[in-house]
Amino acid sequence: MAPANKPKHHVVVGSGVAGSQAAATLRERDPDSRITIFTLSSLPFYNRYDLPKVFRGRQDWREFLVYPPSYYEEHRITLRRNCRVANVDGRRRVLALEHKEDVAFDTLLVASGGRAYLPEELSDFRLLMQRFASFTEAMGVRKQLPEGGHAVLLGGDMIGLDLARTLVDTGYRVSLVTGPHTFWPHEVSDAQRPVLLAALERMGVVLVDGVAAGGIAAIEEGARGMPARRVVFRDGSDLRGDVVMPFFGLVPSVEFMLGSGVDIERGLLVNEALRTTDEAIYAAGDVCQIWSDAERKYRFYYGWKNVRAMGELAARNMTGGDEPFRPAQDEQLEIRSDGWLHSPFWEYE
Amino acid sequence: MMTQRMMPATDIQIAICGSAGDGTIAAGEILRNVMAGIGYKVISFDVYPAEIRGFGKCIARMRITTEQAYSLKQRSDVLISLDDSHAIPHVGEVRDCGAVIYESGSIRPVPEGGHISAHILPGQLPYGVPLRELSEKATGANKSRNIVALGYLAGLFGLPAQPFIEGIDGKFKKKAEVARSNEAAFQEGYAIGQATYKLDDVSFEPVARSAGNGARVAMINGNAAVVRGCLDAGIETFFGYPITPATSIMERLAAEMPKRGARLLQTEDEISAISATVGAGYAGARAATATSGPGLALMAEMLGLGVIAEVPCVVFVSQRGGPATGMPTKHEQSDLHMAVYGGHGDAPRIVIAPTNVEGCYRCAGKAFEMAEAYQVPVIVLLDLYLSNRYETVSFPARPPFEPDMTRYAEKGELGEGYKRFRVTEDFISPRAVPGTREGMHVATGLEHNEPGRPNDQPENHQAQSHKRHQKLKAALRHPDFTHYKRFGDEGKVDVGLIAWGSTFGECLEAMHKARTDGIRCAAMKVVMLSPFPAEAVAAFMDDCAAVLVPEVNYQGQFANLLQANVGRRVERLDRVPGTPMPVEEILQEIRRLTGRIEARRPVRVA
Numbered sequence: 001m002a003p004a005n006k007p008k009h010h011v012v013v014g015s016g017v018a019g020s021q022a023a024a025t026l027r028e029r030d031p032d033s034r035i036t037i038f039t040l041s042s043l044p045f046y047n048r049y050d051l052p053k054v055f056r057g058r059q060d061w062r063e064f065l066v067y068p069p070s071y072y073e074e075h076r077i078t079l080r081r082n083c084r085v086a087n088v089d090g091r092r093r094v095l096a097l098e099h100k101e102d103v104a105f106d107t108l109l110v111a112s113g114g115r116a117y118l119p120e121e122l123s124d125f126r127l128l129m130q131r132f133a134s135f136t137e138a139m140g141v142r143k144q145l146p147e148g149g150h151a152v153l154l155g156g157d158m159i160g161l162d163l164a165r166t167l168v169d170t171g172y173r174v175s176l177v178t179g180p181h182t183f184w185p186h187e188v189s190d191a192q193r194p195v196l197l198a199a200l201e202r203m204g205v206v207l208v209d210g211v212a213a214g215g216i217a218a219i220e221e222g223a224r225g226m227p228a229r230r231v232v233f234r235d236g237s238d239l240r241g242d243v244v245m246p247f248f249g250l251v252p253s254v255e256f257m258l259g260s261g262v263d264i265e266r267g268l269l270v271n272e273a274l275r276t277t278d279e280a281i282y283a284a285g286d287v288c289q290i291w292s293d294a295e296r297k298y299r300f301y302y303g304w305k306n307v308r309a310m311g312e313l314a315a316r317n318m319t320g321g322d323e324p325f326r327p328a329q330d331e332q333l334e335i336r337s338d339g340w341l342h343s344p345f346w347e348y349e
Numbered sequence: 350m351m352t353q354r355m356m357p358a359t360d361i362q363i364a365i366c367g368s369a370g371d372g373t374i375a376a377g378e379i380l381r382n383v384m385a386g387i388g389y390k391v392i393s394f395d396v397y398p399a400e401i402r403g404f405g406k407c408i409a410r411m412r413i414t415t416e417q418a419y420s421l422k423q424r425s426d427v428l429i430s431l432d433d434s435h436a437i438p439h440v441g442e443v444r445d446c447g448a449v450i451y452e453s454g455s456i457r458p459v460p461e462g463g464h465i466s467a468h469i470l471p472g473q474l475p476y477g478v479p480l481r482e483l484s485e486k487a488t489g490a491n492k493s494r495n496i497v498a499l500g501y502l503a504g505l506f507g508l509p510a511q512p513f514i515e516g517i518d519g520k521f522k523k524k525a526e527v528a529r530s531n532e533a534a535f536q537e538g539y540a541i542g543q544a545t546y547k548l549d550d551v552s553f554e555p556v557a558r559s560a561g562n563g564a565r566v567a568m569i570n571g572n573a574a575v576v577r578g579c580l581d582a583g584i585e586t587f588f589g590y591p592i593t594p595a596t597s598i599m600e601r602l603a604a605e606m607p608k609r610g611a612r613l614l615q616t617e618d619e620i621s622a623i624s625a626t627v628g629a630g631y632a633g634a635r636a637a638t639a640t641s642g643p644g645l646a647l648m649a650e651m652l653g654l655g656v657i658a659e660v661p662c663v664v665f666v667s668q669r670g671g672p673a674t675g676m677p678t679k680h681e682q683s684d685l686h687m688a689v690y691g692g693h694g695d696a697p698r699i700v701i702a703p704t705n706v707e708g709c710y711r712c713a714g715k716a717f718e719m720a721e722a723y724q725v726p727v728i729v730l731l732d733l734y735l736s737n738r739y740e741t742v743s744f745p746a747r748p749p750f751e752p753d754m755t756r757y758a759e760k761g762e763l764g765e766g767y768k769r770f771r772v773t774e775d776f777i778s779p780r781a782v783p784g785t786r787e788g789m790h791v792a793t794g795l796e797h798n799e800p801g802r803p804n805d806q807p808e809n810h811q812a813q814s815h816k817r818h819q820k821l822k823a824a825l826r827h828p829d830f831t832h833y834k835r836f837g838d839e840g841k842v843d844v845g846l847i848a849w850g851s852t853f854g855e856c857l858e859a860m861h862k863a864r865t866d867g868i869r870c871a872a873m874k875v876v877m878l879s880p881f882p883a884e885a886v887a888a889f890m891d892d893c894a895a896v897l898v899p900e901v902n903y904q905g906q907f908a909n910l911l912q913a914n915v916g917r918r919v920e921r922l923d924r925v926p927g928t929p930m931p932v933e934e935i936l937q938e939i940r941r942l943t944g945r946i947e948a949r950r951p952v953r954v955a
Contacts, residue, residue, distance in 0.1 A: 042548060044471045061548055062446075069445065069472035080466050082453065082477040099466075101459040136546035 007032045011095060013085050014111035015039035017304055018285030021311030022109050027075045029319040036078040038085055043135060044069055049304060049348045051138040052166035061135050088260035090278040107280050107318045110268055114250030114286040125219035130243045132163055145243050152231055152241035157184035158345045160247025168204040175239055177210040184249035185302045186333045199341040213237055219244055252287040265289055269298050272324035274314040282318055284310035290325055303329035304348035358554040359415040362422045366408045366439050367431030369398060372495035377409020380499060383516040385568035385741045388556040390414045393739035394421055397678060406435040415556050420854035423931050426551045429498050433465040445472035448549040453477030474549040483537040493534035500535035504542020506553055565744040571709040571735040575665055576601040578713025581748035585634040587613040588625035593677045594733040595667040598639040623648035627655045630662035633782030635717045639665035642684040649692040652726050656696040658792040661720035667731040670927055679927030680733040682850050683902035688728045689879045697818045700879035702730040704853035706740035714750035715830050722754040723824050734929050735851040755780055763787040768799035772812055776820035821880045832877040833885050837864060843946045844939045845893030846872040849907050852900055852930050859935035868943050881914040895920055895942045899935050
């Protein structure tokens with residue numbers, strides 16, 4: 001614990017919506033403190049929700065930045081990029097970086113988000129698939145996909161479907177291999193599912209029922225003169241495309257918190273004030289499961305509005321507040337009047 | 350009408366920073382040679398520690414352009430860190446959207462904030478690379494981290510690998526095993542660099558190779574250019590004593606002179622070196638020595654002998670931070686007073702100061718011509734920045750130097766009445782080198798009469814002193830030599846820059862930037878410092894509303910020399926940072942002067 005007269009060191013792990021909002025709020029509420037953000041990203045905070053726009057002509061990362069680089073200096077926020085946290089010692093209040101640097105903190109906010117989940121049966125083929133979680137990955141897809149080319153999306157969560165609607169709208173062909181994750185993180189009933197799939201078809205997405213095909217047997221490089229990739233199903237059928245992209249939802253990035261002393265289930269378990277079982281450690285965003293009194297369980301909350309609200313609330317509670325989290329996001333999938341699917345998770349400010 | 354200078358298509362400055370032993374300078378050497386070989390123009394300057402032992406900071410900086418540049422930039426586009434503790438203070442020199450390439454791993458604990466990632470600014474792009482791991486993978490050892498970093502750089506920026514492989518082979522040609530392992534290290538880094546998405550906006554544009562005209566293009570530093578000038582001018586003897594930053598002149602000459610039947614001797618000190626040089630010059634050889642400020646101080650007495658005995662010889666002086674031992678590996682231009690005035694008595698000599706690496710070559714060769722033509726020691730005033738700075742230089746196919754400019758005594762002048770120090774119309778006396786039949790004469794440190802015999806009569810001392818001073822005026826017209834040169838000349842301007850030595854490069858860069866900003870600015874370089882081209886300088890000053898003299902010494906030594914010779918005041922910009930004068934600082938001063946001129950300009954009332 002810092003002496004009363006010594007400025008506190010607030011450390012934030014993750015520079016996404018939750019982490020960046022938390023840093024901004026921390027600066028507002030604790031003007032004399034030190035604030036450090038650690039992130040794996042090479043870039044300052046940019047809007048990942050905008051990434052599909054690489055297909056609409058935006059290909060300079062600077063166009064995606066939420067704050068200009070000068071923001072960090074002006075707000076005295078130290079942004080440390082390309083930094084992987086190796087572990088956290090909650091008792092000593094020390095965080096260790098992979099390059100063997102120890103950083104002491106007074107309060108820690110874990111906002112490390114989630115990484116794309118890849119089913120184990122596909123992990124052998126990961127080098128043949130393109131991810132779409134960062135600017136550089138988005139640009140990689142943009143480079144590999146020829147104009148009017150064919151993208152094969154596996155699974156199809158809300159991140160994937162957001163990309164799918166942009167690709168269709170910009171003249172690409174999209175095939176979606178559907179499965180249990182197609183509408184993740186929305187919970188969809190058996191009755192709703194065909195209606196929603198039909199909406200996707202109306203949007204121009206070609207649907208391939210992966211379950212009916214027995215699942216994916218292999219992903220291969222395309223033969224010379226053929227599209228670059230081939231997805232082979234267990235029933236012997238195949239699907240060729242220029243890129244294959246997995247979208248199976250997110251898994252929380254919590255590995256570095258193992259051994260920190262806080263409770264972890266799938267994500268970091270936090271109370272309604274977003275505090276973990278260590279009073280100096282908080283969590284916000286896709287990495288945490290929040291206790292819901294109403295549902296009597298820990299649950300994830302997704303979407304830009306929820307995540308930003310969590311970042312702000314965590315910062316408030318790290319600086320003396322004690323307020324509960326109140327979801328700020330509508331979570332219902334809907335069919336719009338034009339027949340297209342719309343997810344509130346695609347909305348951001 | 351003011352001409353707009355085209356901005357170079359490629360203008361990239363790369364700084365490699367590490368600890369002594371990291372291979373920082375070696376990596377820089379390979380990179381600059383490769384880039385010059387590809388066809389880019391390169392200016393490069395290495396900074397290394399004064400201490401021979403220990404692990405001081407080394408920085409290799411190079412500016413790579415498609416059009417000729419004149420100085421290093423204040424801000425680099427890329428920084429490669431081979432040692433964070435040394436590189437961290439230099440992260441701030443990387444521009445926005447520039448790249449910082451660094452070791453991502455660490456084998457020992459780093460104190461909080463001790464990793465470079467804590468210092469990379471949000472506008473800069475970080476590229477963490479496991480240099481050590483890749484080096485170990487490729488070579489079984491971590492010693493090739495520098496080459497892995499080079500490979501990464503080349504891969505990231507899309508540069509061709511083959512010239513680098515050849516450059517590595519060339520660098521380690523005597524150690525085939527080392528060359529092979531470094532090639533492997535390069536390839537490891539290259540592959541990773543190629544696979545990395547480039548986020549910065551540093552971009553190497555293709556370069557067109559210039560058509561061959563028989564010229565020899567080389568990537569060379571100032572001292573090496575001096576050596577080439579000496580050799581092309583037919584140097585016959587060299588005596589020297591090592592001293593930073595002049596030592597490499599002697600080292601290179603020691604390798605080359607014996608191949609040409611010339612002689613070099615490392616003497617026991619600088620006094621011996623200048624004594625032997627004056628002796629060799631007296632004997633008729635093209636003779637030279639090289640030293641730095643402290644050595645020149647020791648040579649002052651014997652230089653006086655060279656002046657009074659009218660002996661041709663050349664002294665290369667590479668200036669460094671002073672006084673005394675001072676800052677041996679830091680740049681300064683503070684030996685001008687000593688070069689022009691140093692020593693006892695009225696001892697006029699020729700002092701010339703090149704402003705770039707090509708100038709080092711020309712001044713070196715021309716110094717021998719001048720020493721012979723005007724029978725006097727010639728000091729070629731270099732500085733650390735120029736001595737160690739690499740540039741791509743195009744050397745003429747044939748050496749542009751006269752093999753012998755001695756005015757030998759003719760038959761009728763020799764014999765019993767031979768007057769070695771005769772006061773002639775142009776004050777240059779007929780010379781007979783030892784061994785010339787009927788050319789026997791006395792050469793002494795005592796004041797002498799025309800035949801050379803000691804004579805301290807007032808009229809004689811007056812006449813001989815006058816002769817020794819007057820004969821040098823002809824040097825201001827020495828053929829095929831750039832004594833001074835004006836740049837950006839279109840008549841009257843608001844600010845004129847006058848500079849000497851390596852600082853002129855920064856001035857030229859500042860002038861171009863000022864003109865791009867719409868400021869009426871011109872520049873003049875002065876190569877001939879003694880005798881001083883007062884008329885030409887005065888004419889330039891006539892065309893300038895204000896004249897600024899930037900130089901890297903505290904006293905404004907060139908400004909003093911200029912004012913003494915021209916009798917007019919100049920604005921001074923005197924800095925002693927131990928590094929070259931920042932262009933931005935000159936530019937700032939130009940803007941300040943322009944503002945002052947604008948404020949004084951009468952307002953036209955409509």
